[in-house]
Amino acid sequence: xxxxxxxxxxxxxxxxxxxxxxxxxxxxxxxxxxxxxxxxxxxxxxxxxxxxxxxxxxxxxxxxxxxxxxxxxxxxxxxxxxxxxxxxxxxxxxxxxxxxxxxxxxxxxxxxxxxxxxxxxxxxxxxxxxxxxxxxxxxxxxxxxxxxxxxxxxxxxxxxxxxxxxxxxxxxxxxxxxxxxxxxxxxxxxxxxxxxxxxxxxxxxxxxxxxxxxxxxxxxxxxxxxxxxxxxxxxxxxxxxxxxxxxxxxxxxxxxxxxxxxxxxxxxxxxxxxxxxxxxxxxxxxxxxxxxxxxxxxxxxxxxxxxxxxxxxxxxxxxxxxxxxxxxxxxxxxxxxxxxxxxxxxxxxxxxxxxxxxxxxxxxxxxxxxxxxxxxxxxxxxxxxxxxxxxxxxxxxxxxxxxxxxxxxxxxxxxxxxxxxxxxxxxxxxxxxxxxxxxxxxxxxxxxxxxxxxxxxx
Amino acid sequence: xxxxxxxxxxxxxxxxxxxxxxxxxxxxxxxxxxxxxxxxxxxxxxxxxxxxxxxxxxxxxxxxxxxxxxxxxxxxxxxxxxxxxxxxxxxxxxxxxxxxxxxxxxxxxxxxxxxxxxxxxxxxxxxxxxxxxxxxxxxxxxxxxxxxxxxxxxxxxxxxxxxxxxxxxxxxxxxxxxxxxxxxxxxxxxxxxxxxxxxxxxxxxxxxxxxxxxxxxxxxxxxxxxxxxxxxxxxxxxxxxxxxxxxxxxxxxxxxxxxxxxxxxxxxxxxxxxxxxxxxxxxxxxxxxxxxxxxxxxxxxxxxxxxxxxxxxxxxxxxxxxxxxxxxxxxxxxxxxxxxxxxxxxxxxxxxxxxxxxxxxxxxxxxxxxxxxxxxxxxxxxxxxxxxxxxxxxxxxxxxxxxxxxxxxxxxxxxxxxxxxxxxxxxxxxxxxxxxxxxxxxxxxxxxxxxxxxxxxx
Numbered sequence: 001x002x003x004x005x006x007x008x009x010x011x012x013x014x015x016x017x018x019x020x021x022x023x024x025x026x027x028x029x030x031x032x033x034x035x036x037x038x039x040x041x042x043x044x045x046x047x048x049x050x051x052x053x054x055x056x057x058x059x060x061x062x063x064x065x066x067x068x069x070x071x072x073x074x075x076x077x078x079x080x081x082x083x084x085x086x087x088x089x090x091x092x093x094x095x096x097x098x099x100x101x102x103x104x105x106x107x108x109x110x111x112x113x114x115x116x117x118x119x120x121x122x123x124x125x126x127x128x129x130x131x132x133x134x135x136x137x138x139x140x141x142x143x144x145x146x147x148x149x150x151x152x153x154x155x156x157x158x159x160x161x162x163x164x165x166x167x168x169x170x171x172x173x174x175x176x177x178x179x180x181x182x183x184x185x186x187x188x189x190x191x192x193x194x195x196x197x198x199x200x201x202x203x204x205x206x207x208x209x210x211x212x213x214x215x216x217x218x219x220x221x222x223x224x225x226x227x228x229x230x231x232x233x234x235x236x237x238x239x240x241x242x243x244x245x246x247x248x249x250x251x252x253x254x255x256x257x258x259x260x261x262x263x264x265x266x267x268x269x270x271x272x273x274x275x276x277x278x279x280x281x282x283x284x285x286x287x288x289x290x291x292x293x294x295x296x297x298x299x300x301x302x303x304x305x306x307x308x309x310x311x312x313x314x315x316x317x318x319x320x321x322x323x324x325x326x327x328x329x330x331x332x333x334x335x336x337x338x339x340x341x342x343x344x345x346x347x348x349x350x351x352x353x354x355x356x357x358x359x360x361x362x363x364x365x366x367x368x369x370x371x372x373x374x375x376x377x378x379x380x381x382x383x384x385x386x387x388x389x390x391x392x393x394x395x396x397x398x399x400x401x402x403x404x405x406x407x408x409x410x411x412x413x414x415x416x417x418x419x420x421x422x423x424x425x426x427x428x429x430x431x432x433x434x435x436x437x438x439x440x441x442x443x444x445x446x447x448x449x450x451x452x453x454x455x456x457x458x
Numbered sequence: 459x460x461x462x463x464x465x466x467x468x469x470x471x472x473x474x475x476x477x478x479x480x481x482x483x484x485x486x487x488x489x490x491x492x493x494x495x496x497x498x499x500x501x502x503x504x505x506x507x508x509x510x511x512x513x514x515x516x517x518x519x520x521x522x523x524x525x526x527x528x529x530x531x532x533x534x535x536x537x538x539x540x541x542x543x544x545x546x547x548x549x550x551x552x553x554x555x556x557x558x559x560x561x562x563x564x565x566x567x568x569x570x571x572x573x574x575x576x577x578x579x580x581x582x583x584x585x586x587x588x589x590x591x592x593x594x595x596x597x598x599x600x601x602x603x604x605x606x607x608x609x610x611x612x613x614x615x616x617x618x619x620x621x622x623x624x625x626x627x628x629x630x631x632x633x634x635x636x637x638x639x640x641x642x643x644x645x646x647x648x649x650x651x652x653x654x655x656x657x658x659x660x661x662x663x664x665x666x667x668x669x670x671x672x673x674x675x676x677x678x679x680x681x682x683x684x685x686x687x688x689x690x691x692x693x694x695x696x697x698x699x700x701x702x703x704x705x706x707x708x709x710x711x712x713x714x715x716x717x718x719x720x721x722x723x724x725x726x727x728x729x730x731x732x733x734x735x736x737x738x739x740x741x742x743x744x745x746x747x748x749x750x751x752x753x754x755x756x757x758x759x760x761x762x763x764x765x766x767x768x769x770x771x772x773x774x775x776x777x778x779x780x781x782x783x784x785x786x787x788x789x790x791x792x793x794x795x796x797x798x799x800x801x802x803x804x805x806x807x808x809x810x811x812x813x814x815x816x817x818x819x820x821x822x823x824x825x826x827x828x829x830x831x832x833x834x835x836x837x838x839x840x841x842x843x844x845x846x847x848x849x850x851x852x853x854x855x856x857x858x859x860x861x862x863x864x865x866x867x868x869x870x871x872x873x874x875x876x877x878x879x880x881x882x883x884x885x886x887x888x889x890x891x892x893x894x895x896x897x898x899x900x901x902x903x904x905x906x907x908x909x910x911x912x913x914x915x916x
Contacts, residue, residue: 004568004790007503007556012569014576015496015583022497034849036826036856038473038874039480043602044502044558044588045465045522064503066558067523098465100502100524110462111470118472120873122859125473130502144501157859159842281842332462368494384617384739391492398494401580401615415578416496 009135009143017351019367020360024350025128027174028148031167032126037150040125042107044100044132051099054106054331062133064100100132104149105342106331112153113332121154121338140316146347153328153340158271160341161305161324162278165289168309168320168343172288175350176359179312180319182288185295186272186305187323189255192265193293196258197237199230206230207296210242241293248276248291255293271304297321307343311353319349369456370397371418373409375425383424386434386449390422393453413439422452467593467601477825478818482808483586485632486606489625490584495608498583500565502558502590509557512564512789520591522558558590562607563800564789570611571790579612579796598774604805611786611798616729618799619763619782620736623747626767626778626801630746633808634817637770638777640746643753644730644763645781647713650723651751654716655695657688664688665754668700699751706734706749713751729762755779765801769811777807827914828855829876831867833883841882844892844907848880851911871897880910 006012013021029039051063101107104127112119128148137143150167152160168182194203209224216224222235241258244251252273259265276286297308297318304324311319322343329338354360372387374380383399390397398418400409406423413421423435428446436452437444447455464470471479487497509521559565562585570577586606595601608625610618626640652661667682674682680693699716702709710731717723734744755764755776762782769777780801787796812818830845832838841857848855856876858867864881871879881893886904894910895902905913 004508004571005505006572007501007505010501010503012501012573013497013499014569014573015498018497018499033825034852034854036829036854038825039471039476040473041471041476043465043468043470044590045468045602047463047465050462065525067525111472113462114464115470115472120870124856132502144503152859155859159838159857159859278839278842281839282846283843284846367491367496371494380617381736381739384736385741388740388742394492396492396494398582399617401610401613401617412578 007143009137009141011142011144015367020351020354021347023360024175024347024354025146025148028171028345029126029128031170031174032150034170035124035150035163035167037124037126037152040108040111040127041129042101042104042111042127044130045098046101046107046110048097048099050110051102051106055102059102062135063102064132064134066098066100101129102133103131104129104147104344105151105328108149108151109328109331112338113329113334116334116336122152122157122160123154124150124152126150140348140352142348148345148347149342151328151340151342153338156304156324156339158274158305159278161271161275162282164307164322164341164343165275165279166282166284168307169284169288171320171345172309175354176361177311177354177357180288181290181310181312183290183292183295183308183310184272184275184305185292186268187303188264188266188268188271189293190268190296192255192259192262192268193238193241195262195265196241197234199234202228202230204300206238210238210294211296213242213294244293248286248289249273251291251293252276275305297323301325303339305341311357314353314356316349316353316356318346319353320345368396368398368416368418370395370420370422371409371413371416372397372399373406373413373421373423374400374403375406376403379424379426379429382429383422386422386424389449390453390456393457395453395456410437410439420456465601467595467599469600469602473825478809478812479805481818482633482805482812483604483606486629486803487584487586489628489632490608492628493582493608493621493625495582495584495610498566498569498585499587500559500562500569500585502588503556504559504565504568506555506557508568509560509564513560517560520593521560522590522592524556524558559587560591561589562587562605562802563609563786566607566609567786567789570796571787571792574792574794580610580615580618581612582608582610584608598806598810600806606803606805607800609786609798609800611796614762614782614797616732616763617736619729619733620740622765622780622799622801623733623737624740624742626765627742627746629778629803630767633812634819635769635812635815638746639748639768639770641748641750641753641766641768642730642733642763643750644726645761646722646724646726646729647751648726648754650713650717650720650726651696651699653720653723654699655692657692660686660688662758664696668696668752669754671700671752702751706744706747707731709749709751710734733763755781759783761797763799769815772811772814774807774811774814776804777811778803826854826856826874826876828853828878828880829867829871829874830855830857831864831871831879831881832858832861833864834861837882837884837887840887841880844880844882847907848911848914851915853911853914868895868897878914 045066052060130144130146132144135141135143165182172180190207194200194206199206205228209221213221218239225235244254252269255269259269272291279286295306295308297306302323303326306323307321308318309320320343324341326339327337328340370390372383374383380403387397387399400412410421419439421437421439428434432448433446434449435444435446503524510518566585588602588604590602593599593601623640630638648665652658652664657664663686667679671679676697683693702712710727713727717727730749737744753764753766755766760781761784764781765779766776767778778801782799784797785795786798828848830841832841838861845855845857858870868879877897879895879897886892890906891904892907893902893904
């Protein structure tokens with residue numbers, strides 16, 4: 001028999017990984033809910049016509065398609081089946097009508113269109129589900145991975161942008177990540193730059209190149225844009241703009257002058273200024289927030305503010321990103337202009353970064369806090385009552401189910417990283433003074449179950 | 459443009475459904491963890507050879523297969539492609555090598571085989587994930603639905619069975635379900651019955667029929683078995699046995715005599731007796747637990763105790779079921795005998811039953827507790843500081859993002875079932891005495907933010 005294996009690009013999450021993933025996901029979910037976002041889940045399978053034409057040519061190739069159950073064979077005549085068999089014997093071809101979820105945005109848009117009359121605007125939803133892409137697997141890139149999105153649609157209030165920044169800061173704080181930056185920019189600023197350097201109509205090329213600044217530096221970006229026909233004068237203006245010095249407020253003030261004659265540029269400056277003002281009204285500051293004139297992610301999609309979050313000191317790309325878009329439901333032919341703004345957290349990258357920086361709290365590692373150990377049928381029977389008392393006090397506990405040597409029971413506790421062992425021998429059973437052993441320090445003392453419960457819960 | 463739709467047999471879960479589903483799932487997860495079970499997640503996609511041959515002929519047909527990305531066309535010569543095109547023009551056939559998860563047991567078994575050297579036995583895992591079946595959709599049967607399983611493998615201690623009963627009772631209690639029964643039986647009892655009525659070798663037919671007792675009654679079962687060639691004498695003995703009167707202990711005592719010459723029957727009686735003894739050691743009782751001699755679910759799979767949970771007063775099948783099996787990893791050619799016992803909760807049925815019995819607590823309905831309302835830019839700016847204070851106190855809160863009429867803001871709160879509105883006008887802003895309105899009772903009073911926070915958190 002063949003040894004079982006995992007499909008390429010997929011993963012199992014065992015207890016240790018799951019505990020850490022749940023720590024991240026519970027943190028993010030709790031914060032989303034604190035800000036009034038409500039959960040949504042959509043099916044893994046979508047009709048192919050919901051997905052097709054939504055992700056560009058490259059994206060479409062990466063959609064996993066599901067074989068329908070109606071066999072083609074059932075629809076063909078005998079002669080054609082013979083012909084078919086002569087080509088490819090062991091296989092029944094079928095037409096696909098279903099595909100696997102590729103992201104969370106299109107299913108969200110579909111949900112909004114289908115439930116438009118029941119939804120109260122502004123609609124704040126979050127969604128945490130896996131998506132599937134038939135991509136070439138490589139380090140950090142999987143065929144099945146979780147996305148974790150929050151969006152508000154139906155309002156263009158910049159309060160939503162400010163709250164996205166607040167949520168990001170709260171998530172980072174709760175995950176013990178202290179060194180990071182929330183980069184923010186605005187599509188209007190980018191368009192203003194194109195106007196100022198006389199490159200209107202060529203925003204695409206321009207910002208694809210700028211987006212690589214982090215990776216290839218100014219010389220690399222210059223080279224690429226020169227090859228595309230940009231002039232040195234244009235590039236000098238561009239880099240003068242990008243190089244604007246100062247803190248967030250100072251940069252915005254400087255750009256106000258630069259964009260004196262660019263309506264779109266000024267709109268960007270005004271909106272970003274308002275976002276910073278709003279943060280102050282929330283009694284928050286702009287620590288960690290960095291207005292980055294060269295931030296250009298996914299230009300074609302976003303129409304207002306754009307965000308990206310990077311963690312310092314780790315060679316991991318952005319762990320979160322998002323922005324404002326003009327029309328969520330356009331792809332489904334809706335004529336209503338539903339503007340929205342969203343943020344997405346990359347769980348796998350957050351996980352890798354936290355692992356590298358050793359930021360996971362220790363108590364996430366195991367689920368049981370106490371293992372109750374025993375020596376024979378009699379002490380085991382007595383121990384069951386203790387387990388009940390521990391659990392009633394809300395302490396995750398288990399009893400070693402078989403009558404075994406104490407060493408085996410302690411080994412089990414060590415391997416499962418259970419913090420305490422409660423050992424019940426004949427003597428303990430008589431006196432009611434139980435031996436509790438701290439598995440990390442090795443210390444042990446004799447205490448009553450009441451005292452033990454008090455110690456573990458206070 | 460076509461209107462978007464959901465694939466048949468699938469569902470979206472909007473905020474209201476999600477809140478209720480999360481209430482159920484969080485309750486079950488918390489209890490699993492309290493009993494020392496640890497989480498596992500496996501990928502939605504499995505290699506087809508992991509799935510095939512594991513679910514019987516009927517089950518195999520219901521596995522969703524994924525089209526691989528390597529086009530068959532790429533592997534065929536020009537001539538064969540022409541032949542293929544002449545058969546079925548608009549479609550590129552592809553061989554499938556992946557399928558969607560059909561249950562949680564086979565992926566669990568695969569995980570155990572693949573990670574056998576890292577796993578500490580006994581291994582207690584729980585798993586809550588969707589599964590997919592290409593079944594004909596009908597009321598209460600979906601093509602995508604969640605399973606929620608907990609299993610212990612690597613021990614045959616009956617402590618596991620007793621803890622399954624305790625977990626079920628705790629889940630029901632925490633879900634506010636008071637009228638239910640946990641039916642328990644044992645494969646040994648069933649085999650013993652076959653021995654006693656001289657039907658050894660015909661257990662399959664016998665217990666498929668008995669399993670229908672609830673639905674078709676004694677006459678129906680008699681008719682079915684007579685047709686299969688059972689004699690009236692056999693059936694009289696059978697129904698005499700099934701009709702054994704008394705409480706759990708009395709029934710077990712009676713069967714001890716009946717099975718005097720059946721080793722397998724006696725084993726069943728002894729094991730069930732031990733399970734009831736263990737419950738007492740846990741300081742629990744057998745309330746809600748019913749030894750049901752006619753319970754026969756999935757006979758071929760289980761080898762020891764079997765369980766089934768039914769809720770009274772609702773026309774919904776069992777909401778949970780499970781039992782002990784002999785060899786989890788056999789299907790993957792493992793020679794190690796890994797005995798285990800598991801329980802599975804049916805989330806959809808629990809949901810439907812709780813909905814019918816109106817058992818969902820009210821506070822599950824909405825995520826925000828407070829909506830902060832305002833009248834203009836100035837009061838909105840002031841209100842932002844209040845939102846920060848509410849959230850810092852752990853109160854899920856939101857602010858209406860746009861400057862709008864108060865009525866619109868209150869409507870939004872009503873539709874989202876937000877419990878309180880905090881209204882901030884010019885006067886409130888000056889005095890610091892804010893208007894808080896209870897959206898259900900309509901009552902309102904003027905209080906400082908400190909008092910409001912105290913009231914909402916105590």
